[in-house]
Amino acid sequence: MTIPKRFPWRLFSRIVLIQALLVLVAVAASGVAARYFYKQQFIAQVESQLHVTLKSLTQDLPGDLPANVTPSWCATHSHDSSFRLTLIASSGLVLCDSHHQVQTMENHLGRTEVQAALGSTSGFGQSVRYSETLSENMLYGALNVKSKGVFLRGAIPLSNLIASLQILDSSLIGFLVLIALVLGGFALWSGRKLALPLGRILLKAENVAHHQASEQEFEEDSFGELSELDSSLEDIRRDLEAKAENLNREREEQATLMSAISDAIIAVDLEGTPLFYNSRFAVLFGGQAVLRTGNARLWELFRDPEVLDAFRAALKGGKNTAISAHAFAHSEGQKFFSLSVAPLRRSTIGGVYGAVGVFHDVTALKKAEQIRIDFVANVSHELRTPLTAIKGYTDTLEQDIGQGRAISKEFVEVISRNTARLMSLINDLLDLSSLDANADNLQRIELSTEEISARVLKQLSGAFETKKQNVILHAGVSNVYADATRLEQVLVNLLDNAAKYTPSGGQISLSWERTPSNEVLLKVSDSGPGIPPEHHERLFERFYRVDKARSRELGGTGLGLAIVKHIMQRHGGAVWVESTVGQGASFVCRFPGALG
Ligand code: ADP
Numbered sequence: 065m066t067i068p069k070r071f072p073w074r075l076f077s078r079i080v081l082i083q084a085l086l087v088l089v090a091v092a093a094s095g096v097a098a099r100y101f102y103k104q105q106f107i108a109q110v111e112s113q114l115h116v117t118l119k120s121l122t123q124d125l126p127g128d129l130p131a132n133v134t135p136s137w138c139a140t141h142s143h144d145s146s147f148r149l150t151l152i153a154s155s156g157l158v159l160c161d162s163h164h165q166v167q168t169m170e171n172h173l174g175r176t177e178v179q180a181a182l183g184s185t186s187g188f189g190q191s192v193r194y195s196e197t198l199s200e201n202m203l204y205g206a207l208n209v210k211s212k213g214v215f216l217r218g219a220i221p222l223s224n225l226i227a228s229l230q231i232l233d234s235s236l237i238g239f240l241v242l243i244a245l246v247l248g249g250f251a252l253w254s255g256r257k258l259a260l261p262l263g264r265i266l267l268k269a270e271n272v273a274h275h276q277a278s279e280q281e282f283e284e285d286s287f288g289e290l291s292e293l294d295s296s297l298e299d300i301r302r303d304l305e306a307k308a309e310n311l312n313r314e315r316e317e318q319a320t321l322m323s324a325i326s327d328a329i330i331a332v333d334l335e336g337t338p339l340f341y342n343s344r345f346a347v348l349f350g351g352q353a354v355l356r357t358g359n360a361r362l363w364e365l366f367r368d369p370e371v372l373d374a375f376r377a378a379l380k381g382g383k384n385t386a387i388s389a390h391a392f393a394h395s396e397g398q399k400f401f402s403l404s405v406a407p408l409r410r411s412t413i414g415g416v417y418g419a420v421g422v423f424h425d426v427t428a429l430k431k432a433e434q435i436r437i438d439f440v441a442n443v444s445h446e447l448r449t450p451l452t453a454i455k456g457y458t459d460t461l462e463q464d465i466g467q468g469r470a471i472s473k474e475f476v477e478v479i480s481r482n483t484a485r486l487m488s489l490i491n492d493l494l495d496l497s498s499l500d501a502n503a504d505n506l507q508r509i510e511l512s513t514e515e516i517s518a519r520v521l522k523q524l525s526g527a528f529e530t531k532k533q534n535v536i537l538h539a540g541v542s543n544v545y546a547d548a549t550r551l552e553q554v555l556v557n558l559l560d561n562a563a564k565y566t567p568s569g570g571q572i573s574l575s576w577e578r579t580p581s582n583e584v585l586l587k588v589s590d591s592g593p594g595i596p597p598e599h600h601e602r603l604f605e606r607f608y609r610v611d612k613a614r615s616r617e618l619g620g621t622g623l624g625l626a627i628v629k630h631i632m633q634r635h636g637g638a639v640w641v642e643s644t645v646g647q648g649a650s651f652v653c654r655f656p657g658a659l660g
Contacts, residue, residue: 103225331408584654
C-alpha cells in the first residue's frame with residue numbers, strides 16, 4: 065500500500081474512528097443480545113423441566129390432603145439435594161419442605177410463583193429470585209393441584225446457568241474480538257479507499273481555491289467513485305480561471321482608462337476613505353503620501369468647505385453637485401477645477417455606499433478668459449489714446465474752420481500720425497487674430513536667406529539711414545524652410561524694433577546660422593540699451609512694453625514681438641531674447657530643419 069505525500073490523515077482517522085465505533089457498538093449489541101437470548105432459553109428449558117417434574121410428582125401425592133402428609137414427604141421426593149420441594153396448602157400454609165422446618169416458615173400464598181400459578185390457566189407459575197436461605201438465584205415453579213387443594217412448589221438453583229453463561233461469555237468475547245478485528249481491518253481498508261480520493265479532491269479544491277496550479281497531477285481514475293465530483297471541480301476551476309482572467313483584464317483596462325483620463329477622479333466610501341483614485345488625482349492633489357498610508361480621509365485631502373459639502377451632499381443626501389471653476393492652492397500655483405460629485409449606488413440594494421468626484425482642470429480656460437479680458441481692456445486702452453488725440457484735434461480744426469481761421473498743418477499732421485497709429489494697431493490686431501484663428505495656412509518653402517534679408521533691409525533702409533545706423537548681414541545658411549510673407553513679417557518686426565530702440569549711429573546685425581542639430585537660427589542684434597532680465601519672459605506678451613511712453617512715442621503697438629512669437633510657434637520653432645543692459649539686445653528665432 066503506497067501512501068501519497070499529502071495523505072489526508074485527519075479525514076482517514078475520522079472515517080476509521082467512526083467505522084470502528086460502529087463496529088464496536090454492533091459487536092457489543094450482538095454480544096449482549098446473544099447472551100440475553102441464551103439466558104432466556106436456558107431459563108425456559110429449566111422451567112419446562114421443573115413443570116414436568118412437578119406434574120409427575122402429583123401422582124405421588126398422598127390422598128386426603130393436607131391431613132395425610134408427613135413432614136418427610138418433601139425430602140423423600142426431592143431426589144436431589146439441589147432440588148428443593150415444598151408442599152403448600154391452598155391457604156398458603158406450608159405442609160412440608162425438603163430443605164426447611166415447616167414450623168419456621170411463613171404463609172406462602174403471597175409468593176410470586178404461587179400467585180402466578182393461581183392466575184395461570186395451566187395452573188403453573190414461575191419466578192426467578194434470589195434465595196436468602198440458599199444465598200443464590202433460584203428458579204421457583206409452583207403447580208396448582210386443584211384436585212388435592214395444594215400447591216407443589218419446586219426450586220432449582222441457577223448456578224448452572226451462571227457457570228454456562230461464563231463459558232458463553234468467554235467464547236462470545238473471543239468470537240466478537242475476532243469479528244471486531246476483521247471488521248476493524250475492513251474499516252482501515254475502506255477508510256483508505258474513501259479517504260484517498262477524497263484527499264485528492266480536497267487537495268484539488270484547495271488548489272482551485274488558491275488559484276494555484278495543481279502541485280500533483282492525478283491520473284484519470286485516481287478519484288474512483290468521486291470522479292464525477294472531480295470533473296465538476298475541474299469545471300469550477302476552469303470557470304474560476306476564466307472569471308479571474310476576465311476580472312484581471314477588466315481591472316487592467318479600467319486602470320489604463322483611469323490613468324488615461326486627464327481629469328482627476330476619486331471615489332470615497334461613507335466614512336470618506338478613498339475607494340480608488342487615478343494617478344492624475346494623486347499628482348494634482350499632492351496627497352500621495354497621505355493616500356499611500358491607506359488611512360487617508362477626504363477631509364485630510366481637502367480643507368475646502370465647499371468641496372467637502374459637495375461630497376457630504378452626495379454621501380448623506382444622495383445628491384449630485386457641480387462646482388464650476390473652483391480655485392485650489394497648488395504647489396505650481398493656483399489652479400482652477402470644475403468639480404462634479406455624484407453618489408455611488410449599489411444597483412442591488414439601491415443604497416448610497418460612497419461618492420465619486422471628478423475634478424476637471426479648467427486653469428488653462430480660466431487663464432485664457434483672463435487673457436481675453438486683459439486683451440480687450442488693453443485694446444480699448446490702445447485705441448482710446450490715438451482716438452482721443454484725433455477727436456481733440458478734429459474738434460479744434462472744426463472750431464478754426466468755423467471761425468474762419470487758417471487750418472494748422474501741425475494739427476493735421478497729428479491727426480494723420482494718430483490715424484496711422486490706429487491703422488498699424490488694427491493691422492497688427494488683424495494679423496494676430498488670423499494667426500490665432502489658424503486662418504492662413506503657412507506656405508512653407510525653401511527660401512534664400514540672402515534674398516529675403518536684402519528685401520527687408522531695403523524696405524527699412526530709410527529708417528536705418530535716418531538714424532545713420534550700420535547694418536551688417538551675415539548669411540551663414542543659404543536657405544530656410546519657411547513661409548515667405550510670415551518670415552518677412554518677423555524680419556520687419558525685429559529689424560524695425562532694432563532701428564527704433566538703437567540710438568543713432570548704432571550697429572545692427574542680421575545673421576543666419578545652422579545649429580549642429582540642423583536647425584536654422586536667425587539672429588537680429590543691436591547695440592541699443594538692452595533689456596533688463598526681469599522683462600525677458602513677458603516681453604513676447606501682447607501689449608507688454610518695457611517703457612510704455614517711449615514705445616508709444618516711437619509709434620510701437622506693443623504687438624510686434626507677440627506676432628513674431630506666434631509666427632515662430634506656427635513654424636514649429638521658437639523665439640527668445642538674449643540681452644544685458646547697456647550691451648544691446650539679440651532676438652533669436654529658431655526654425656526647425658527642412659523636415660522638422
Ligand atoms: P513695440 O511696438 O512697443 O515695439 P514690441 O512687441 O515690438 O512692441 O516690443 C515690445 C517691447 O520690447 C518694446 O516696447 C520695447 O520695450 C522692447 N523692445 C523690443 N525690441 C527691443 C530692442 N531691440 N531693444 C530694446 N528694447 C526692445
